Amino acid sequence: MPQATTDVRERIVNAAEHCFARYGVGKTTIEDIAAAAGLSRATVYRSFGGGRDEVILAVLLRDLRRFLDRLAARLATQASVSDGVVEGVVDAVAFVRGEPRVAALLTPEAAGHTQTAIAGAAEHVLRLCADRVRPYFAMAQREGLLRADITVEGAVEFLFRIISSMIALPRDGDPREFLRTYVVPALVESR
Incomplete structure (x- = not known):
């Protein structure tokens, strides 16, 4: 996996972890994760094809x-x-x-x-x-x-x-x- 992709995935995982702590796993959306990571929803979906x-x-x-x-x-x-x-x-x-x-x-x-x-x-x-x-x-x-x-x-x-x-x-x-x-x-x- 190219380094840039790995870095983006890590950024998304960090943002998701933050959102889960703030909103709970069940209430966190892809929009929440994308906003916390400073990325677009499309970038999150490109990085994690299975979505949420x-x-x-x-x-x-x-x-x-x-x-x-x-x-x-x-x-x-x-x-x-x-x-x-x-x-x-x-x-x-x-x-x-x-x-x-x-x-x-x-x-x-x-x-x-x-x-x-x-x-x-x-x-x-x-x-x-x-x-x-x-x-x-x-x-x-x-x-x-x-x-x-x-x-x-x-x-x-x-x-x-x-x-x-x-x-x-x-x-x-x-x-x-x-x-x-x-x-x-x-x-x-x-x-």
Whole structure:
């Protein structure tokens, strides 16, 4: 992608992030984003052919990349794969709850977004997460720490579903014991 196009896309994503904070994801329009970026609507549509949904997804993916960078640093300090799974899920739940834009995209009824936009976002999120954990996943499987019969894509989707359910149906107290009892055994090789 040419540098000018990348710069314009980044400018639009920054403007969208600002508008989402000001108006909320559900009420932000392409006109709002274009005005905040100091660009025409046509330029926004040329840069993001999918329109508003594609801009929302770009903001979500940037937020997610930032979270995954912080999570990777934190997981490197965990004593075991089991601890990494538990703390990764706990951190992901806290991240989504603490980021209204992300929460709005993962709970479509709260934001009023179309199911199509959410499904597209989920697909991108799953792919990004799988790509980020793939090297660690492969290493853990080689060392016999993860079940050999699972795939990174399946494990990420499973954890994504667990995280989504924990957001939708919060538990009282610390969820770590629940995760250690029911989620960890689904992924980690028993010793």
